[in-house]
Amino acid sequence: MDDMQVSMYQLYKNMLTSYLQNKSEHALYHAQQFSKQMMEQDMSPEETVSLHLSVFQDIADELPEEVTDSFDLLLEVMIGYGLAYREHQSLRDRQQELESELNVAAQMQRTLLPDAGINLDEVDFGVVSVPAGKMSGDYYHYDLDDEGNLAIAVADVIGKGVPAAMSMSMIKYAMDTLTDKQMQPGYVLESLNRVVERNIDDDMFITMMYGVYHPKNSHFYFASAGHEPGFFYQSAGDTFTDLEGRGLVLGVSPRMTYKEYDFPLEDGDMVVFLSDGVTESRVDGEFIERDQITNMIRERLDLPAQEIVDEIYQQLEKAQEFQLRDDFTLMILRRKV
Amino acid sequence: MQVQTHVDINSEWGIVAARQAGRKLAREIGFGSVDQARITTAISELARNIYLYANQGQIKIEEVADSGKRGMKIIASDEGPGIKDVRRVMEDGFTTSGGLGAGLPGVKRLMDEFIIDSEMDEGTIITAIKWLR
Numbered sequence: 001m002d003d004m005q006v007s008m009y010q011l012y013k014n015m016l017t018s019y020l021q022n023k024s025e026h027a028l029y030h031a032q033q034f035s036k037q038m039m040e041q042d043m044s045p046e047e048t049v050s051l052h053l054s055v056f057q058d059i060a061d062e063l064p065e066e067v068t069d070s071f072d073l074l075l076e077v078m079i080g081y082g083l084a085y086r087e088h089q090s091l092r093d094r095q096q097e098l099e100s101e102l103n104v105a106a107q108m109q110r111t112l113l114p115d116a117g118i119n120l121d122e123v124d125f126g127v128v129s130v131p132a133g134k135m136s137g138d139y140y141h142y143d144l145d146d147e148g149n150l151a152i153a154v155a156d157v158i159g160k161g162v163p164a165a166m167s168m169s170m171i172k173y174a175m176d177t178l179t180d181k182q183m184q185p186g187y188v189l190e191s192l193n194r195v196v197e198r199n200i201d202d203d204m205f206i207t208m209m210y211g212v213y214h215p216k217n218s219h220f221y222f223a224s225a226g227h228e229p230g231f232f233y234q235s236a237g238d239t240f241t242d243l244e245g246r247g248l249v250l251g252v253s254p255r256m257t258y259k260e261y262d263f264p265l266e267d268g269d270m271v272v273f274l275s276d277g278v279t280e281s282r283v284d285g286e287f288i289e290r291d292q293i294t295n296m297i298r299e300r301l302d303l304p305a306q307e308i309v310d311e312i313y314q315q316l317e318k319a320q321e322f323q324l325r326d327d328f329t330l331m332i333l334r335r336k337v
Numbered sequence: 338m339q340v341q342t343h344v345d346i347n348s349e350w351g352i353v354a355a356r357q358a359g360r361k362l363a364r365e366i367g368f369g370s371v372d373q374a375r376i377t378t379a380i381s382e383l384a385r386n387i388y389l390y391a392n393q394g395q396i397k398i399e400e401v402a403d404s405g406k407r408g409m410k411i412i413a414s415d416e417g418p419g420i421k422d423v424r425r426v427m428e429d430g431f432t433t434s435g436g437l438g439a440g441l442p443g444v445k446r447l448m449d450e451f452i453i454d455s456e457m458d459e460g461t462i463i464t465a466i467k468w469l470r
Binding site for chain 1: 369370371374375377378429430442443446447
């Protein structure tokens with residue numbers, strides 16, 4: 001026996017002796033603490049059983065043969081538990097490795113999203129995007145061109161986790177190669193559709209809503225590829241209308257056209273883009289209604305756009321006990337008063 | 338003269354016979370009760386694999402010595418279908434998913450040395466050694 005085993009032996013012997021003498025809870029408490037120490041030192045269940053037997057044989061004068069023999073059976077059974085315990089340890093190490101790889105990937109993914117703030121005289125803008133796991137299948141985009149036109153987009157890869165995140169990075173790279181992004185949402189979706197159709201599996205697809213605000217004529221232009229409808233808030237009548245466009249999801253058919261819509265944005269009007277992670281939030285086990293979202297926005301009309309989306313996210317996160325089922329993206333563009 | 342034992346595996350009886358021979362030799366070499374049980378479990382798993390996947394084969398056990406160390410070697414051989422993807426069966430959680438059996442990673446953990454040699458349609462030879470400490 002090496003030193004460690006000798007000291008474990010002695011410790012165990014003291015504990016067992018003390019327990020057999022006065023059957024005290026104190027000795028049992030010691031044993032509980034001791035078990036932590038044993039696990040720290042990688043002592044397996046079968047070694048523990050064997051330690052118990054040898055200490056017991058040492059302190060008891062004469063053990064009946066049946067008692068000693070019965071330990072053979074216990075030992076055999078414990079070998080299986082010992083293996084399961086070791087396997088658990090090795091799987092746990094592996095999980096930690098995977099976890100840290102995933103953290104690096106998630107960090108890389110975040111660098112694909114725009115992070116510069118948008119600060120314009122005429123437009124108030126806010127976005128929140130939170131993955132359900134470490135990686136997100138939601139993508140958002142905003143970009144200001146030299147003319148002051150502001151392009152915004154939300155895309156949602158059907159699926160979650162790493163495969164969805166990999167497709168999402170493709171959207172980002174495809175967007176980077178497009179010139180003249182600010183002008184024609186329909187054209188942007190057409191081009192992206194061609195890239196997506198060529199590059200992803202048949203069973204995957206992406207929904208996307210793309211819009212541009214032109215301050216020159218105060219018009220908002222948008223097109224949708226099968227995406228969750230957004231909202232158009234009109235300040236004058238305090239009304240929300242669904243923002244829905246006709247067009248098939250990206251990646252199904254190579255030649256698709258996307259109808260483009262436009263409308264004037266008056267002072268205080270808002271455009272809301274979202275992913276289905278917002279509308280599929282579940283409160284008390286039920287999907288929330290779209291008008292619950294519009295009500296939450298309406299209650300916060302006096303706040304800046306960024307605070308509105310942040311607060312709505314926090315409220316829905318809390319209502320779902322901090323367990324997101326799907327990636328969550330909510331974006332608001334408002335024409336300042 | 339070193340002890341060597343062969344046990345044919347073609348039934349559950351063969352598995353038990355291999356365990357018995359292994360435990361006996363382990364005791365004679367001087368392994369403690371925990372290691373005896375570990376070696377026996379390793380033999381048991383190897384013999385079961387032969388019985389389940391190759392129908393028949395052989396377990397050979399022998400005493401080994403190397404630069405002053407003494408130990409015990411198990412050689413499990415069969416002419417079964419072979420293992421298609423050795424790397425996968427050696428992964429934790431692959432054969433044991435569902436919590437059944439120790440699998441080959443378990444055998445590897447129970448022993449000190451472990452070598453696997455498998456050819457498709459020709460068979461598998463697994464050699465494992467436990468050294469006396």
